Amino acid sequence: MLDPVFISIQILRVKELPVSIEKVIEDWDGELSCCRFDRDTGAFFTVAIHSRRLGPAAGGTRAMNYAGFDAAVEDATRLASAMTLKMIMADLPMGGGKSTIALPKARRDISADHWDQILKVHAEMLKSLGGNYWTGPDVGTSSEDMDSLHASSGYAFGRSVGAGGPGSSAPETAHGVYVSMIEAIHDAGISDLRGRRVVIQGLGAVGYDVAQRAAMDGAHVVAADPNEAQCKRAADELGVEVIPTDQVLSQTSDVFVPCATGGIVDDSVARSIRTKAIAGAANNVLASESAGDELARRGIVYAPDFVANGGGAIHLVGREVLGWSAEMVSRHVLEIGHTLEQIFARARAEGVGAERAARRIAAERVR
Numbered sequence: 001m002l003d004p005v006f007i008s009i010q011i012l013r014v015k016e017l018p019v020s021i022e023k024v025i026e027d028w029d030g031e032l033s034c035c036r037f038d039r040d041t042g043a044f045f046t047v048a049i050h051s052r053r054l055g056p057a058a059g060g061t062r063a064m065n066y067a068g069f070d071a072a073v074e075d076a077t078r079l080a081s082a083m084t085l086k087m088i089m090a091d092l093p094m095g096g097g098k099s100t101i102a103l104p105k106a107r108r109d110i111s112a113d114h115w116d117q118i119l120k121v122h123a124e125m126l127k128s129l130g131g132n133y134w135t136g137p138d139v140g141t142s143s144e145d146m147d148s149l150h151a152s153s154g155y156a157f158g159r160s161v162g163a164g165g166p167g168s169s170a171p172e173t174a175h176g177v178y179v180s181m182i183e184a185i186h187d188a189g190i191s192d193l194r195g196r197r198v199v200i201q202g203l204g205a206v207g208y209d210v211a212q213r214a215a216m217d218g219a220h221v222v223a224a225d226p227n228e229a230q231c232k233r234a235a236d237e238l239g240v241e242v243i244p245t246d247q248v249l250s251q252t253s254d255v256f257v258p259c260a261t262g263g264i265v266d267d268s269v270a271r272s273i274r275t276k277a278i279a280g281a282a283n284n285v286l287a288s289e290s291a292g293d294e295l296a297r298r299g300i301v302y303a304p305d306f307v308a309n310g311g312g313a314i315h316l317v318g319r320e321v322l323g324w325s326a327e328m329v330s331r332h333v334l335e336i337g338h339t340l341e342q343i344f345a346r347a348r349a350e351g352v353g354a355e356r357a358a359r360r361i362a363a364e365r366v367r
């Protein structure tokens, strides 16, 4: 008879780890995926380099308590692919990459010393890649973490201003998302946000900034975030209507703004969501290409995430690689609106969703 503990471990594995690392890498078209487990810190590190055709690969370091190593590798590879598209669509001379750190427990439960050790291991990986991959801040990492990674490896963007970097990319990411929301509602036949219902998922640095911009335009902003203090602040300071996180997808809105986790729009959500347009900061918003097709079929305007959230990459690469001023970065972020205009026109002309149209444009640009 099988040991019950063994059976429960198997069930847990099946539940938590839907795909194997082999399968993830086999199905991926990227250049390189490097993994390392560090016994001392209990953390599992992945650096995924999707493409260096247009320059060294770049993309942030995401640190969280993943369901398993497989999930961390899958996240890194998918996000690295999205970075390649993001760089192409923003006209930046870099390739796509991303790293993930699967932490042994939640980020907030990791002590300062433990975190320093984890960053040291990550810096060693960056160093050994010799500039083929440059990192930056992402979910679970900050400008201060980039200060430390840069000091020990030399390959991090997004250091704090005090350490000689350009500081947080959140304001320019939010600027790009705002530009995308406006372009998307225009395509849906809405002239501006005044009196419109904007539903925002996630009130982190970017989501909060977008809420502020929408509120200033006279929109009725509805938002959800697990962080109660941040919700209270949005309600008190911006007049945001706060709703429970599990009610975001059942809201009726003029524009839905996903600023939290990826994969939020799957086939079922695409069939049921009541909105006219979607534009947000989250990466990999669509769980599948068919979800994008369904949105298009229902006449919902979708701003592809790798275009809408490109403001952060424009800020980091613009300031640190191209030597742009803050004003030049801002002007380049405004261009996101023109890029979306082209994408929406192409989608209409070819009878496909905006995501497919954007991928076609990206493929042509690379050629």
Ligand code: PPY
Pocket: 058, 059, 060, 061, 134, 135, 136, 137, 138, 157, 283, 309, 310, 312, 313, 316, 317
């Ligand atoms: C992202 O925009 O998704 C990032 O990962 C941030 C980033 C952008 C460009 C270089 C390094 C990090």
